Amino acid sequence: MRVGIAGVGFMGSTHAAAWAETDARIVGFIAETVEEAQPIAQQYGAKVYADYAALLDEVDVVDICTPTHLHVPMILEAAAKGKHIICEKPLALNVDDALKAVQACRQAGVHLFVAHVVRFFPEYALAKQIIDQGQIGRIATLRLLRGSYRPKKPVGNWFLDESKSGGILMDLMIHDLDYARWVAGDVESVFARKVSAVHQGSPVDYGLVVLKHRNGAISHVAGAWAYPPPTFRTRFELSGDQGMIEFDSQATSPIESLIIRPHSEAPDVGLPSSPVRESPYTTEIKEFYTALKEGKTPRVTAEDGLAAVQIAAAAVQSAHSGQVVYLESLGEGLQ
Incomplete structure (x- = not known):
């Protein structure tokens, strides 16, 4: 399974380390700037994408670790392209947007999982x-x-x-x-x-x-x-x-x-x-x-x-x- 990670901050890095423990393949990353994503892309042998649409074209699932206000637009774009989605919490900033995201994924027939890690x-x-x-x-x-x-x-x-x-x-x-x-x-x-x-x-x-x-x-x-x-x-x-x-x-x-x-x-x-050996993430x-x-x-x-x-x-x-x-x-x- 090909995975793309949106966001390379602390949570994006944490999720990347977790994906590395599976047999999925981290295809690439996207960040606010290409330069920001280069170090982590090199670490995992992945590609840096200049824009989100290009990343979506080459993955099966996208892991969204961007600031909260960007979650819903990115979910909607991924669902429209038939991609499965993992999204950091919170799903959205308000109920209307969260409901819109859930319904869009249902209609597209894709999975949407929200990372409430507790x-x-x-x-x-x-x-x-x-x-x-x-x-x-x-x-x-x-x-x-x-x-x-x-x-x-x-x-x-x-x-x-x-x-x-x-x-x-x-x-x-x-x-x-x-x-x-x-x-x-x-x-x-x-x-x-x-x-x-x-x-x-x-x-x-x-x-x-x-x-x-x-x-x-x-x-x-x-x-x-x-x-x-x-x-x-x-x-x-x-x-x-x-x-x-x-x-x-x-x-x-x-x-x-x-x-x-x-x-x-x-x-x-x-x-x-x-205290456990495997990170909860x-x-x-x-x-x-x-x-x-x-x-x-x-x-x-x-x-x-x-x-x-x-x-x-x-x-x-x-x-x-x-x-x-x-x-x-x-x-x-x-x-």
């Missing part, structure tokens, strides 16, 4: 399995935390432009919003707050989202772009009427000092670590690849990506309005 982290996957087995009874409350430093780029930091990234609620916290829905089911209402909605221009950001699930469960999701690089920490507490599951990425760490330093060796975007790509080859359904579908966008977009709306947002059924988009 479902592939072993601690999160194991907790889901324990809950599905009924070991903690009926799920009642979920508390989820994801904290990192504010994304940094030498130039053109699109992460800090909410019109391009959706901000902390859409870009960072959508991971746990998706996980909460995966564990506790569809969401009925969303209430959110975030620092940057009150203090514009703040050098850090913090968000809190409360979800009410249709089965009565409640999720409290917190996210921070407030730590010094390269810190990334996660935590969850999942409670049922017969027990609880806890995880804290810092639980086995000694006392540490977190000091903001002017020059820090850290990637542009914080990524959580995993590799596990994710392998599962998507198997789904493409064998027609199996992976643990993240296009409809899951759509639902995650709906929840995150409602959180963004709530944070700016100060009101609870009630979610409407997406109808066929989630069937």
Whole structure:
């Protein structure tokens, strides 16, 4: 299977390393400039394409790792050419665009997989399995935390432009919003707050989202772009009427000092670590690849990506309005 990767930033490089662990062939890359893509293309013995259309003409599947605001146009173009698609999260910045992408892929008969990688982290996957087995009874409350430093780029930091990234609620916290829905089911209402909605221009950001699930469960999701690089920490507490599951990425760490330093060796975007031998990003790509080859359904579908966008977009709306947002059924988009 011939694979093309759009975007050569940190996620594009991460996905390329994952594809290299399969028997698929990375045909080429596309980036904002040809020069930007040359090093990674040489690393994988691939070609640099001058434009997206040319890349699509020579691949079977395209892996989209570009800034979020570019996802939907690239999905639509790939679907029109009959190419299968893997897209980094979030699928889109709003529900209408996400639904348009899902429907276009259905009509074209191509697969669309959204890379919500938290479902592939072993601690999160194991907790889901324990809950599905009924070991903690009926799920009642979920508390989820994801904290990192504010994304940094030498130039053109699109992460800090909410019109391009959706901000902390859409870009960072959508991971746990998706996980909460995966564990506790569809969401009925969303209430959110975030620092940057009150203090514009703040050098850090913090968000809190409360979800009410249709089965009565409640999720409290917190996210921070407030730590010094390269810190990334996660935590969850999942409670049922017969027990609880806890995880804290810092639980086995000694006392540490977190000091903001002017020059820090850290990637542009914080990524959580995993103690397992195989990277969860590799596990994710392998599962998507198997789904493409064998027609199996992976643990993240296009409809899951759509639902995650709906929840995150409602959180963004709530944070700016100060009101609870009630979610409407997406109808066929989630069937």
